[in-house]
Amino acid sequence: MKKTTERVETLAAEYVLGTLHGKARQGFERWMMESVRVRQEVWFWEEKLGALASEVPEQVPPVSVWHAIEKRLWPDIQAANDESGSSSRWLWPGWSLVATAAAIVMAVLLVQQPRPSVDGQLAGAVVQADVDDPLWLVSESGRDRWLKLKPVAANAAETGKDYELWIVPEEGDPLSLGVIPAGGVYQVTLNDEARESLSRSRTLAISLEPVGGSPTGAPTGPILHVTRLYEL
């Protein structure tokens, strides 16, 4: 088939739109390899039709997607982490690197708010993995050794359940910081061990546990959030 202008235009547009299938698609992909003009036509449509994609609302992907990407790109790191965390029934690998787009957004929001005049003030955000999940903002005072959680869109846990806050250390089992209420600000004072651990890993998690918290001292329910604390 000859590469007439009109043919290139419509085939490129259909290629980008996604309606070109089978042999027609393979044939067109060959054209793309052969001709820069054809590629440019494809880029034209990618850019123009791509503008439609900017109208689609954002959706926060679950953290498992990032874990899967890490696992595929760097299986060596993953394997090393698996070994070091073998005493735990939980899959910690990669968690310390978790930060969703929403976390960044929330951290930025925090920056814009008036800063308390406490030195060593740090803040981070615990955010929803799914739209339905509750959301807390976290702030931390290095000097006074407390951690505060402020619910933003957090509803009470389902009947018979509580939210429990954990420090995810660089190695070993998570450290409980107690059960957090869905309403009101929750403040917890960190002991030396917790402080030391958090200062290294900078990572917190929230899990859903039976009322009163995990009976075993380790998370038993689903992990709702994992977040890094950001220095602001």
Add this chain to the structure above:
Amino acid sequence: MAEPNSDQSDLMHLLVAVSRQDRDAFHELYSRVASRMFGVCLKLAGHRELAEEALQEAFIQIWHHAREYHSDRGSPMGWMMTIARYRTLDLIRSRKVRQTGSDEHIDQMRDERAGPLDESLRSAGAAELTGCLDELTNAQRDSILLTFYKGLSHEELSLALSSPLGTVKSWIRRGLLALKRCLDQ
């Protein structure tokens, strides 16, 4: 795309760093754009698991091919959104995961262009495109938007619009050509 230039330039720096295999930059890039890309994957796939897999594939591709980005391919954000679309379409084709329903789709499409999302249309590219979309016939516009947002094949479109295959094919083709003429003006 709706991003201010400064965002695009940040993304450009991140892409350059990613092309040098900078893992931290890659993670930062993911944090910034994953939600936007996932929105598109999810809309197109209409299926959560498939959308998550497509997003994963898209980022694997970005990691390996960041250096192939250049400005002729649109903004960095646009380029990554395109990758997200293509990987989702690939998976839809290979899995034959199909959405159901028909007329409902069309209403949703119309809502999306005229509803609260209009704000994002202020960016030049989208505004230009929307102006041109308005010049198409309803059938041409619906065909193009349904295909773009829902990844429908010609056959599925023919079912959804209760029109013969040849007719929907020509709606798309003529619609796209008219769009091109309008955009070229």
